[in-house]
Amino acid sequence: MDNTSAFAPKYRRIAEVIRQEINAGGLQPGQQLPTAQELGRRYDASLPTVRQALSVLISEGLIESRQGIGTFVKETDRLQRPGWRHYGRARADQKLLTPHLRHEIVFAGVEPVPAHVVDLFPDGTTEVVTRRRHLYDKETNRPEEIGASYIPMEIAAGTYLEMPTVVPKALFLCIEELSGKRYAKALDRLIARPATSEEVSILHLADGAPVVHVVHCASAEDGTVLEVAESIWPADRTLIVNEYPISTEA
Incomplete structure (x- = not known):
């Protein structure tokens, strides 16, 4: 040894x-x-x-x-998560942000704002339209992601976003149409942590396996919050790739 x-x-x-x-x-x-x-x-x-x-x-x-x-x-086939570049590609092809995965909407409707994202919404926001989803590999049916989107009531309440069906194109494009505003700025929080017992069950992980938990807050040019989304990925199957311009000014 x-x-x-x-x-x-x-x-x-x-x-x-x-x-x-x-x-x-x-x-x-x-x-x-x-x-x-x-x-x-x-x-x-x-x-x-x-x-x-x-x-x-x-x-x-x-x-x-x-x-x-x-x-x-274990197989080491990591899924690339290229961050904000998804938006430009989805605007061009009018497809889902992750079209290579099978989407299943497990809940859609009005819920209280989850405690771990309440600080991202304006003060006084108590309810949102929530869309929870599970994403699977299309060939193997292996679960790859647990996700959720929280959308302000004034944008999504009473609309088709309360229906538990997969939307025909990227959710942000649907929200832009309903709100009349465009996504202009985003704030991402990335946390590495052990999976909860529920995540272990859904993602078919070993007890205590690590996950990457991303919370993504998107807002319009005027500062209006349009969507808070979160994704939970198995850490050993995830490669996060970010490419962005670097300012040359002080």
């Missing part, structure tokens, strides 16, 4: 060896690992110690346990 971790607990030394083998390509994405018994013999370790080591790698998103089959190196 790796002598650089000689003073670490044995399960962590085993995890480090397997981690290095994965990173070096000795174990490929989708490849099945030896059984716990075989790993125990290889590293002269007890089954509880081997299972501790595997638990570490599962929590890091490097491997996954498939019930009744075995333990496998």
Whole structure:
């Protein structure tokens, strides 16, 4: 085993060896690992110690346990999330912001403003039209995103946005038509955190797996908030790409 971790607990030394083998390509994405018994013999370790080591790698998103089959190196196909460039592309092709994924609206209607985004709305705002969605890979049906949009009542109340159906084009284009205003400015908050039990269930994650939680507030040129949206992505499947001009002025 790796002598650089000689003073670490044995399960962590085993995890480090397997981690290095994965990173070096000795174990490929989708490849099945030896059984716990075989790993125990290889590293002269007890089954509880081997299972501790595997638990570490599962929590890091490097491997996954498939019930009744075995333990496998996780696929590393990360979805690119190119941020604000979605807007220009959607204006051109009049499609959804993520047309490569299958959208399912799981709720649409009036709700109280969630506590974690209430500061993004004008003072006194108590209710919004909420649209909650789950997004899936079209080929494998693997869940890739949990999302929600919170739209001011004066824009969306009593409109088709209260219907639990996928809109025919990007939601921001629908909101622009209904409000008569254009998206001009955005504020994004990105948080990395452990998945909640509900997110673990929906996204098919291991307990404690990390997620990226993005809150996106879009407003018009006059400062009117048009939409607050949030997205939750499995961290091990997400690549965030932002490209933007850099000011040359002081």
